[in-house]
Amino acid sequence: MKSYGSMSRDELLSLRQDLEQSYESAKAKGQKLDMSRGKPSASQLDLGMAILDAANSSRPVVSEDGTDCRNYGQPDGLKEARKLMADMIGVPAENVIVGGNSSLSIMYDMVSRSMTHGVMGSTPWCRLDKVRFLCPVPGYDRHFAITEHFGIEMINIPMDMSGPDMSQVEKYVSEDASVKGIWCIPQYSNPQGISYSDETVRRFAALNPAAADFRIYWDNAYVAHHIYEEDQDAILDILGECEKAGHPDMVYEFCSTSKISFAGAGICAVASSQANLDDIRKSLSLQTIGPDKINQLRHVRYFKDLAGIQAHMKKHAASIRPKFQAVLETLEKELSGLEIGTWVKPKGGYFISFAALPGCAKAIISLCKEAGVTLTGAGATYPYKNDPDDSNIRIAPTFPTEEELKQATDLFVLCVKLASIRKLCR
Amino acid sequence: MKSYGSMSRDELLSLRQDLEQSYESAKAKGQKLDMSRGKPSASQLDLGMAILDAANSSRPVVSEDGTDCRNYGQPDGLKEARKLMADMIGVPAENVIVGGNSSLSIMYDMVSRSMTHGVMGSTPWCRLDKVRFLCPVPGYDRHFAITEHFGIEMINIPMDMSGPDMSQVEKYVSEDASVKGIWCIPQYSNPQGISYSDETVRRFAALNPAAADFRIYWDNAYVAHHIYEEDQDAILDILGECEKAGHPDMVYEFCSTSKISFAGAGICAVASSQANLDDIRKSLSLQTIGPDKINQLRHVRYFKDLAGIQAHMKKHAASIRPKFQAVLETLEKELSGLEIGTWVKPKGGYFISFAALPGCAKAIISLCKEAGVTLTGAGATYPYKNDPDDSNIRIAPTFPTEEELKQATDLFVLCVKLASIRKLCR
Numbered sequence: 001m002k003s004y005g006s007m008s009r010d011e012l013l014s015l016r017q018d019l020e021q022s023y024e025s026a027k028a029k030g031q032k033l034d035m036s037r038g039k040p041s042a043s044q045l046d047l048g049m050a051i052l053d054a055a056n057s058s059r060p061v062v063s064e065d066g067t068d069c070r071n072y073g074q075p076d077g078l079k080e081a082r083k084l085m086a087d088m089i090g091v092p093a094e095n096v097i098v099g100g101n102s103s104l105s106i107m108y109d110m111v112s113r114s115m116t117h118g119v120m121g122s123t124p125w126c127r128l129d130k131v132r133f134l135c136p137v138p139g140y141d142r143h144f145a146i147t148e149h150f151g152i153e154m155i156n157i158p159m160d161m162s163g164p165d166m167s168q169v170e171k172y173v174s175e176d177a178s179v180k181g182i183w184c185i186p187q188y189s190n191p192q193g194i195s196y197s198d199e200t201v202r203r204f205a206a207l208n209p210a211a212a213d214f215r216i217y218w219d220n221a222y223v224a225h226h227i228y229e230e231d232q233d234a235i236l237d238i239l240g241e242c243e244k245a246g247h248p249d250m251v252y253e254f255c256s257t258s259k260i261s262f263a264g265a266g267i268c269a270v271a272s273s274q275a276n277l278d279d280i281r282k283s284l285s286l287q288t289i290g291p292d293k294i295n296q297l298r299h300v301r302y303f304k305d306l307a308g309i310q311a312h313m314k315k316h317a318a319s320i321r322p323k324f325q326a327v328l329e330t331l332e333k334e335l336s337g338l339e340i341g342t343w344v345k346p347k348g349g350y351f352i353s354f355a356a357l358p359g360c361a362k363a364i365i366s367l368c369k370e371a372g373v374t375l376t377g378a379g380a381t382y383p384y385k386n387d388p389d390d391s392n393i394r395i396a397p398t399f400p401t402e403e404e405l406k407q408a409t410d411l412f413v414l415c416v417k418l419a420s421i422r423k424l425c426r
Numbered sequence: 427m428k429s430y431g432s433m434s435r436d437e438l439l440s441l442r443q444d445l446e447q448s449y450e451s452a453k454a455k456g457q458k459l460d461m462s463r464g465k466p467s468a469s470q471l472d473l474g475m476a477i478l479d480a481a482n483s484s485r486p487v488v489s490e491d492g493t494d495c496r497n498y499g500q501p502d503g504l505k506e507a508r509k510l511m512a513d514m515i516g517v518p519a520e521n522v523i524v525g526g527n528s529s530l531s532i533m534y535d536m537v538s539r540s541m542t543h544g545v546m547g548s549t550p551w552c553r554l555d556k557v558r559f560l561c562p563v564p565g566y567d568r569h570f571a572i573t574e575h576f577g578i579e580m581i582n583i584p585m586d587m588s589g590p591d592m593s594q595v596e597k598y599v600s601e602d603a604s605v606k607g608i609w610c611i612p613q614y615s616n617p618q619g620i621s622y623s624d625e626t627v628r629r630f631a632a633l634n635p636a637a638a639d640f641r642i643y644w645d646n647a648y649v650a651h652h653i654y655e656e657d658q659d660a661i662l663d664i665l666g667e668c669e670k671a672g673h674p675d676m677v678y679e680f681c682s683t684s685k686i687s688f689a690g691a692g693i694c695a696v697a698s699s700q701a702n703l704d705d706i707r708k709s710l711s712l713q714t715i716g717p718d719k720i721n722q723l724r725h726v727r728y729f730k731d732l733a734g735i736q737a738h739m740k741k742h743a744a745s746i747r748p749k750f751q752a753v754l755e756t757l758e759k760e761l762s763g764l765e766i767g768t769w770v771k772p773k774g775g776y777f778i779s780f781a782a783l784p785g786c787a788k789a790i791i792s793l794c795k796e797a798g799v800t801l802t803g804a805g806a807t808y809p810y811k812n813d814p815d816d817s818n819i820r821i822a823p824t825f826p827t828e829e830e831l832k833q834a835t836d837l838f839v840l841c842v843k844l845a846s847i848r849k850l851c852r
Contacts, residue, residue, distance in 0.1 A: 037498075045496040049483035052720070056482065057475035070471040070688040072463075100526050102714040109713075116541050116552060116576060126542060126552040145712050150542060262496040265720040286571050287535075288528040292718065294478070294691040 003339035004424055012425050019418045023371065026411055031372035033408040038190070038350045039399045040263055040316070047315045048261045054301040055294050069293035075285055077269070081296035085269035087306040089220050089255050090237045096271045097280065099291045103256035103268035107217060108146050110252055110270075113283050114180070115150050119213035120249065120279045125152075125180060134172055134182035136164035138353060138381030138392045140190040143183040143219070147383075154383035157182075159192060161344075163200035170207060177210040181217050187235045188222035191353040191381055191394040193346020195233035205241035207250065215276075216242075216251040222349040223255060224313045227321050231347055239271060248273040257299060259350065260309060260316070267291075267299050323397040327352055327409045334413040340420035352395040353381075360419045361390045367415035373408045427763035430850055438851050445844045449797065452837050457798035459834040464616070464776045465825045466689055466742075473741045474687045480727035481720050495719035501710055503695070507722035511695035513732040515646050515681050516663045522697045523706065525717045529682035529694035533643060534572050536678055536696075539709050540606070541576050545639035546675065546705045551578075551606060560598055560608035562590035564779060564807030564818045566616040569609040569645070573809075580809035583608075585615065587770075589622035592629040603636040607643050613661045614648035617779040617807050617820040619772020621659035631667035633676065641702075642668075642677040648775040649681060650739045653747050657773055665697060674699040683725060685776065686735060686742070693717075693725050749823040753778055753835045760839040766846035778821040779807075786845045787816045793841035799834045 004012065055061050061069040063078045076082065077098025086093040099106055118124045125131045132153045135144060139159075147154055155172065157164045163186070172179050184204075186196040196204075204216055218238050226232040242250045249272075257266035270280065303309050324346070331343055331354070343354045356364055362378040369375070376394040379385040395412070397405055430438065481487050487495040489504045502508065503524025512519040525532055544550045551557045558579045561570060565585075573580055581598065583590045589612070598605050610630075612622040622630075630642055644664050652658040668676045675698075682694035696706065729735050750772070757769055757780070769780045782790055788804040795801070802820040805811040821838070823831055 039498050042494060042497075045494065048496075052482045052487070056478045061478070068468060068471065070474075070690055071468075072465050072684075072689040074690075101718045102716075104712075105714045112538055112542060116538060124552070126550070142712070142715075149709065149712050258498075262720065263498045264496055264500075264716050265718045283575065286530075286568070286575050288531045289568075290528075290690050292527045292691045292721065294688065295718065295721070 001337035027371040122213035163196035188349030191351035201236040205245040363419040429765035548639035589626035614775030617777035627662040631671040789845035
């Protein structure tokens with residue numbers, strides 16, 4: 001296909017006319033589709049229904065060590081749940097605390113606690129003039145929303161195919177004591193699906209922060225979320241690497257089963273050094289008398305072990321793979337060679353990230369909206385919802401049916417073409 | 427029985443010798459009993475086992491409005507769960523947000539949010555020189571632990587049989603703008619089992635705080651927790667009273683099913699004005715994508731409505747009534763007339779509160795401990811674990827079996843006698 005950039009003005013104007021017409025016809029269809037939500041579909045959720053049967057009235061809900069899961073206690077979570085989550089992210093069970101249904105809450109609490117109580121005895125961040133977080137972009141809007149809520153200044157760090165630009169990370173972290181954290185999604189990143197290279201992970205572990213209370217917020221949300229059976233990424237264990245590099249306390253790692261069991265009723269965990277966990281426990285022991293251990297037991301009884309999780313994730317992969325492929329095929333078929341956008345073909349995670357011509361993302365999303373297809377809001381993948389290039393669009397293929405997704409993607413590529421050509425004709 | 431105070435020194439010395447001997451024999455039995463924990467017993471937890479069956483793989487876990495409870499969303503909780511919890515505390519459902527398994531977490535979050543973000547636009551408390559909370563005493567150690575954790579200064583307010591000393595409350599709240607809150611357990615208070623009189627509730631609602639961000643923390647933890655079928659307390663609806671008095675935003679009310687369904691796997695709620703709920707939602711929407719709605723659905727399906735909760739609570743009452751009676755009978759039989767302690771006979775809740783002779787609580791608890799009976803730590807019912815009179819002891823009768831409880835109470839009264847007589851002989 002001929003790239004738009006190489007077309008003459010007349011060619012562009014003529015093509016534009018065709019596209020405007022196609023768009024009007026598409027709009028007339030009155031579609032109502034949604035590619036905005038990083039949620040599992042109903043059929044994915046159906047895969048785990050037997051989890052609900054794993055705790056029932058016919059059998060005592062008692063853990064391996066005899067704990068009555070119905071009663072108060074065990075703020076660290078059930079021993080066997082700690083083991084299961086630890087195995088999933090490849091760390092020792094004693095480094096893990098298992099919580100309720102939302103790893104986001106743990107992350108929020110971690111920032112909130114640092115604001116009010118500092119980190120392992122450091123000055124509470126609320127007493128500092130400036131607190132900054134590094135934010136690899138594009139990234140996860142809910143991470144950025146937390147730091148924004150607490151008035152933490154966010155600094156964009158560009159991503160490349162091996163992770164965040166580590167030269168910039170190293171410079172900020174080592175030179176600026178107001179830099180207290182960095183948001184990372186190290187495997188199958190949201191939205192690009194990029195997995196950090198071994199070198200990137202090692203450079204993270206080797207950071208020499210100016211601030212003793214600098215922490216890496218390592219949100220390993222998609223660790224088991226492969227799309228393909230053969231072609232899978234794996235990342236190094238950051239806890240182990242930090243320990244080896246002499247910085248055992250530099251990282252908090254987060255994970256959950258939200259997209260393994262149930263998005264609303266899974267279990268979540270935080271992994272870190274004993275010193276960090278002790279710091280966390282000081283607050284946690286006041287916040288709650290314990291997590292929902294019955295739900296932890298359900299998960300352990302159903303999945304049994306890491307192999308159980310992996311087997312289950314193959315079913316999820318089978319369910320979502322055709323959706324990812326459908327979107328990618330359409331992008332390839334309709335946009336390849338036009339030079340009006342690039343995208344990453346992810347091997348896991350929940351998203352496809354599309355980089356439109358600079359200045360076109362808002363226009364594309366708004367064209368889609370007008371024709372009945374909802375995409376994640378423009379800028380959502382950047383701190384302050386501000387994508388300086390107005391380029392990134394996050395596509396979430398899992399929730400719609402395959403048929404809906406095909407229709408939505410057809411409209412999407414049409415809108416990409418139209419918005420791009422409108423820009424080029426300006 | 428002759429009071430110890432009216433005995434001659436010789437009588438006291440002789441009795442003391444008998445008691446020391448009895449204590450040595452009791453100690454020799456090597457008992458190991460626990461009256462410290464305000465936890466439901468296993469047989470109480472058995473009452474609700476069918477809750478676990480209320481969500482299973484044979485039936486869609488979908489709420490009344492069609493929400494797939496397995497997926498993300500609904501940060502306010504399921505509509506029908508809001509109705510259930512609202513009916514339990516007698517407020518409109520739209521004033522209620524239903525959360526996870528711990529009302530303590532909501533309270534902690536409320537204080538934490540006020541520290542970092544203030545209350546409805548007020549100055550964040552972390553920026554103030556002094557923040558104070560009023561603490562009716564004796565009270566709940568976990569309340570006090572939260573405010574202590576955030577460096578909030580706590581002021582003791584004495585309780586009488588109609589609730590906190592309202593003259594003191596009114597004076598502090600109206601005159602001191604650093605007073606930002608008060609911890610209340612208005613019905614069957616922990617540990618005394620006192621229910622606030624209508625006049626007390628109305629005086630709360632009529633408070634004219636010096637601080638616009640003063641809030642009543644109304645922990646209605648035992649609203650449905652009657653011990654007797656006939657003789658039950660009921661308190662006025664504080665939300666309604668505050669609204670009538672022109673202070674609709676002055677109160678946060680908390681409740682949970684922790685001691686109705688499962689202590690570790692119940693559901694909890696906060697009730698307040700729309701303005702306060704909107705303030706809460708600003709943080710809550712960043713903290714989590716939603717509570718565990720499947721567990722909410724379990725509760726609604728099992729209890730159905732307020733009548734269902736009440737019927738279930740009758741079973742709890744039948745289970746714990748003999749335990750309360752056993753303790754009270756022993757106290758009555760062994761201590762009545764001796765003038766070495768007083769206690770409240772509660773009509774609900776989870777505790778019996780014992781007031782020893784001033785300066786004797788630590789000694790009694792330590793004697794019990796040495797002979798194998800664990801009681802709640804001395805001072806635990808006061809801010810900073812500091813009971814200025816060293817008098818209050820909290821007895822938790824629900825968790826042990828009736829037989830264990832009888833043995834433990836026998837030892838308890840012996841230790842009360844011994845510690846008292848040792849003091850009188852000094």
